[in-house]
């Protein structure tokens with residue numbers, strides 16, 4: 342799996358430099374160059390992606406191309422990666438037995454249990470390993486009282502501290518409820534580390550998107566993934 346930082350690309354400020362989105366005002370040619378560098382660093386793999394709509398749709402894809410609308414991708418096919426674009430929302434990579442998944446978990450999708458839903462879509466969730474990537478953390482993520490209340494009701498008081506919300510803790514609870522036994526959290530905050538990651542909260546709408554991806558190894562029967 343890959344959690345790309347914002348470094349190593351060609352986009353000019355405020356999109357510097359490895360921005361993967363053409364929807365934020367960056368030059369298309371720069372984004373294309375960035376994507377081609379990312380592809381090279383993934384051993385030439387193409388990526389399957391979806392139009393992210395902050396929902397809980399899980400899309401099963403068989404090829405490394407546009408897969409429609411949704412916020413999670415699942416595949417049992419090797420040779421291409423599943424990719425999501427992130428600026429504060431939490432990327433969650435799921436590695437099962439001959440199947441992988443990639444989730445874009447914003448607060449709406451988290452509340453709807455998108456990570457657990459994707460894990461269940463992968464067959465037996467108890468063999469799925471989950472990796473919670475760089476996203477905005479409780480230290481930097483203030484939400485409305487109403488949203489904080491909904492999270493506390495759904496995932497327990499421990500996921501909020503006043504109006505500061507932990508998406509990661511909510512996602513972990515969701516995954517464990519779905520039967521996922523192994524959950525790893527990289528612990529990186531996009532809001533604290535704008536030197537490494539784009540943060541919509543800290544930088545406003547004129548910022549880039551980071552790429553997160555996961556792939557099955559070609560010929561990797563039995564859960565070979567990276």
Ligand SMILES: [Zn+2]
Nearest residue numbers: 480481530533
């Ligand atoms: Zn932070």
